[in-house]
Amino acid sequence: MAEPTLTISDRIQQELDRLTRAERQLAHSILENYPASGLGPLTALAEAANVSTPTVARMVQKLGFKGYPEFQNELREELKAKAKNPIAKHDTWTEGAPSGHVLNRFTDAVINNIRHTLGQIEPETFDRACALIADTAHPLYIVGGRITHTMAEYLFLHAQIIRPRVTHIQSTSNAWPHYLLDVGEGDVFVIFDVRRYENNTLKLAEMAHARGAKIILFTDQWRSPVHSLADICFSSRIVAPSAWDSAAATLLLVESVISSMQDINWADTKDRAERLEEMFDQTRLFRKFT
Amino acid sequence: MAEPTLTISDRIQQELDRLTRAERQLAHSILENYPASGLGPLTALAEAANVSTPTVARMVQKLGFKGYPEFQNELREELKAKAKNPIAKHDTWTEGAPSGHVLNRFTDAVINNIRHTLGQIEPETFDRACALIADTAHPLYIVGGRITHTMAEYLFLHAQIIRPRVTHIQSTSNAWPHYLLDVGEGDVFVIFDVRRYENNTLKLAEMAHARGAKIILFTDQWRSPVHSLADICFSSRIVAPSAWDSAAATLLLVESVISSMQDINWADTKDRAERLEEMFDQTRLFRKFT
DNA sequence: ACGGCGTTGTAATAAATTTGACATTATTCT
DNA sequence: AGAATAATGTCAAATTTATTACAACGCCGT
Structure with missing residues (x-):
């Protein structure tokens, strides 16, 4: 967890200009229904975006991931965090206590x-x-x-x-x-x-x-x-x-x-x-x- | 898409009684951080729930899916649908209850x-x-x-x-x-x-x-x-x-x-x-x- | 117009995931 | 208490999925 408050969606949008034609096509497809489409198999994602599978593989590496599975993993983590967030939006409940405090x-x-x-x-x-x-x-x-x-x-x-x-x-x-x-x-x-x-x-x-x-x-x-x-x-x-x-x-x-x-x-x-x-x-x- | 308004989460809860010990364990693990955990590899899910991989495979079949991939597919569809629905209906705690309900x-x-x-x-x-x-x-x-x-x-x-x-x-x-x-x-x-x-x-x-x-x-x-x-x-x-x-x-x-x-x-x-x-x-x- | 370079796709390989067969363990019924 | 049955796990085969190598295409500058 080195990047705390920077979602994959953010990162893609940031990189959007530096991406090539096919990659941009892919990027838009990912953002289209985010994050669902990114959680499917690489092949499906490639097909939906009308690009080849290696294009997908290359892009996730460009985004700094070791491979597609790692990319998916972070997407899932985001999803988990999001599910928890609206309710427990307080990172600490008792002010002045470290977040690890019993309370x-x-x-x-x-x-x-x-x-x-x-x-x-x-x-x-x-x-x-x-x-x-x-x-x-x-x-x-x-x-x-x-x-x-x-x-x-x-x-x-x-x-x-x-x-x-x-x-x-x-x-x-x-x-x-x-x-x-x-x-x-x-x-x-x-x-x-x-x-x-x-x-x-x-x-x-x-x-x-x-x-x-x-x-x-x-x-x-x-x-x-x-x-x-x-x-x-x-x-x-x-x-x-x-x-x-x-x-x-x-x-x-x-x-x-x-x-x-x-x-x-x-x-x-x-x-x-x-x-x-x-x-x-x-x-x-x-x-x-x- | 024969089931319109019946999420996998619902179905699991419905079946809960008919499930066996290990399957129930697994079911709870899936619901734990739904739907993120169900979108990872079968192996990871099994590990998190402390059951064997075939148990996972068997249960998704019991739930009426041809296999784990199909199960994941529907999860993703759900996710898409939820994301599209601009009404974040999670301002209520108990789904399906009007926000004025006692609960x-x-x-x-x-x-x-x-x-x-x-x-x-x-x-x-x-x-x-x-x-x-x-x-x-x-x-x-x-x-x-x-x-x-x-x-x-x-x-x-x-x-x-x-x-x-x-x-x-x-x-x-x-x-x-x-x-x-x-x-x-x-x-x-x-x-x-x-x-x-x-x-x-x-x-x-x-x-x-x-x-x-x-x-x-x-x-x-x-x-x-x-x-x-x-x-x-x-x-x-x-x-x-x-x-x-x-x-x-x-x-x-x-x-x-x-x-x-x-x-x-x-x-x-x-x-x-x-x-x-x-x-x-x-x-x-x-x-x-x- | 042609050579070079970066981009993209095809196909083969490697890795992983899922599924099925079987043995073991727990549970139920007599 | 013991046999029958169901449930669960282990392991291996099969399938799917991701990755890599390489070839083809298009783009740009000269």
Whole structure:
């Protein structure tokens, strides 16, 4: 990476005058639909430009590449960079920190995770999931594992305000079988399971499934075995520059679900939230807002 | 060109269920930086995905292509089409969703929050906080409130692996005063308090402060009253297009702290993590990785 | 108009990539 | 637990692709 901010396209345009007739013809053909045409085989490019193959080979060498494959390689790198760029246009997030600082490295990874995660979600599926979760006609069960129970609880704490009949189950607790006694056809389960996938969670999902419950699964890119039982499955990217994974993308999804639920059940929510406020005031749990 | 509006990326995601382990691995690798990686030689793609070359060949056939070259050809066609389309439709996060969809609105807000939050943090302060949290010479207490205890617990679950003498206190539980009995000079408190700020949390912070403990506070942009007692204070932006706030930026900070702690205590962590793995294996809590 | 030089194309060679056959390993079902 | 089946990898053959050598063409100056 010796040339940082000089694309191949730039370089070609710069050289345009110094090029010969056939080469210019070729150059225009490359720029015509850049960079796609340059990523095909040399022969195809030559044909499209109506020049011979050696002309192509010679020109890429003139541009300073060892050969056509190297030329293509840089084109692909450009493409990668471009794909990342519009989102992560900050080379550093925290000013004054070297780009290698944990904060910057981690933030990059998280933003990337978010981008990939969102890219894989079909809005219809998401809306369907929210509708299920918000549907007060059926009880809602929220299930988390050893680490993920924090996400489960986060969802639970909000869902609890928005709608009635919500239960939080920890699959690592040994009390979970009791909860399943009452589960019936059409009940909704939101299950969190990221690697390392937990046996209890799978068992729980199997039992819920057997009783006719709908399952909405939040997992990672490799997908928990629960996914074969799930009606809807969201997989978040969780890779991070760390020995542990990042739950940030998952949290984003959860918060979006909460927001969407709230919109669906607004009439109810408003009422419930107000009653909750009152109760908080009475318990003096919170200070009055400044 | 029989498939009009169905990109290869779409098709791969659609088929994801029908694919086998190695193929899924490969699929993710292709989607990782799409479409650049798919435009290189088959060998390179296989290597990047850690699968054998025939696996790649087989999968592209499974996707309905005669061979790898034809697959690449369609990728290039897609690229051309995208380049021609002047509407850069990538101002949305989830393709196919209107920009007003919850997912897009929420994601925008979260990314913005992250930007603002990170922009306010001085790397030195962050490093100082991590050093304190990682310092095994003093016990570490982690405190959360009604909602924030999920963040607190997330930190706790990881800190627990990385170092000894970590305690999680819920300020909303009535057991917290007991924990404070043993607190002494130099003990470290990580406290989470976002609006609505909780009385219990403030009381707890006051007592800890009185006993000479160091306080690291995670709060929001308006800053909890605890901040006057805190040695270090991180304020995250938490605004979201929702009746509730977003914890995503806070989580990002927490995860960065975890990552940094781990680097500081690496020697210990490795050992502790290994012992933990053993115990997990013995309890059969998790399934063996597929 | 002719010789020289730079440019371009043809064809053969060399290198690489892709594909297919087979052995090995993992997984599923009984 | 073991047999059957599917999945995956290794290796070699075949095809495609890039490169090189060389011949032909056109252009320009004298």
